[in-house]
Amino acid sequence: MRFKRPISGGKARDGGANRPASGAGGTLQSDHRLVEGVLQQIEAIADLLPSLPPAETLEVIVESLRYRLPAHCLHEEEELLRSDAPEFAPALALLRQEHVDNEWIAAELAEAFEDCISTGRAACPEALGRLARQYFVLMRRHMAWEELIAARMDKLSTQDDQS
Numbered sequence: 814m815r816f817k818r819p820i821s822g823g824k825a826r827d828g829g830a831n832r833p834a835s836g837a838g839g840t841l842q843s844d845h846r847l848v849e850g851v852l853q854q855i856e857a858i859a860d861l862l863p864s865l866p867p868a869e870t871l872e873v874i875v876e877s878l879r880y881r882l883p884a885h886c887l888h889e890e891e892e893l894l895r896s897d898a899p900e901f902a903p904a905l906a907l908l909r910q911e912h913v914d915n916e917w918i919a920a921e922l923a924e925a926f927e928d929c930i931s932t933g934r935a936a937c938p939e940a941l942g943r944l945a946r947q948y949f950v951l952m953r954r955h956m957a958w959e960e961l962i963a964a965r966m967d968k969l970s971t972q973d974d975q976s
């Protein structure tokens with residue numbers, strides 16, 4: 814999975830320092846489609862339990878949970894969803910907190926999948942299913958909320974360019 818860099822530029826009065834990259838919403842949505850692909854794989858595993866997919870499939874998902882999804886979150890915080898506008902401060906603080914919380918769940922889920930890889934079975938399928946569902950439900954809600962914030966930032970940025 815490769816995440817795109819945001820498109821920068823624009824003519825904001827502050828030279829662009831206090832606004833999200835132009836078109837951040839569109840880039841965010843394309844990144845989120847990649848994340849959704851991982852969530853669909855996790856949901857399919859939850860539906861399949863106590864059976865498991867091949868270890869190779871689990872390894873790819875663990876890689877995403879441990880590295881690719883955290884990289885996406887960092888990219889959002891550093892570039893896609895940055896703004897010094899006071900109206901966004903509470904939302905961005907909450908977004909960062911959700912990243913921390915979701916990353917804990919992702920790490921727990923990755924560890925559970927690693928156990929499945931090493932033993933060839935799900936030791937406690939019900940608990941694993943609950944954890945997997947908790948993760949993809951939270952992530953989908955989080956992404957929908959981020960896209961609303963990005964749309965608002967893009968709208969504000971467009972208004973700045975026109976004034």
Ligand SMILES: [Fe+2]
Nearest residue numbers: 886889955959
């Ligand atoms: Fe996020």
Ligand SMILES: [Fe+2]
Nearest residue numbers: 845889956959
């Ligand atoms: Fe995101």
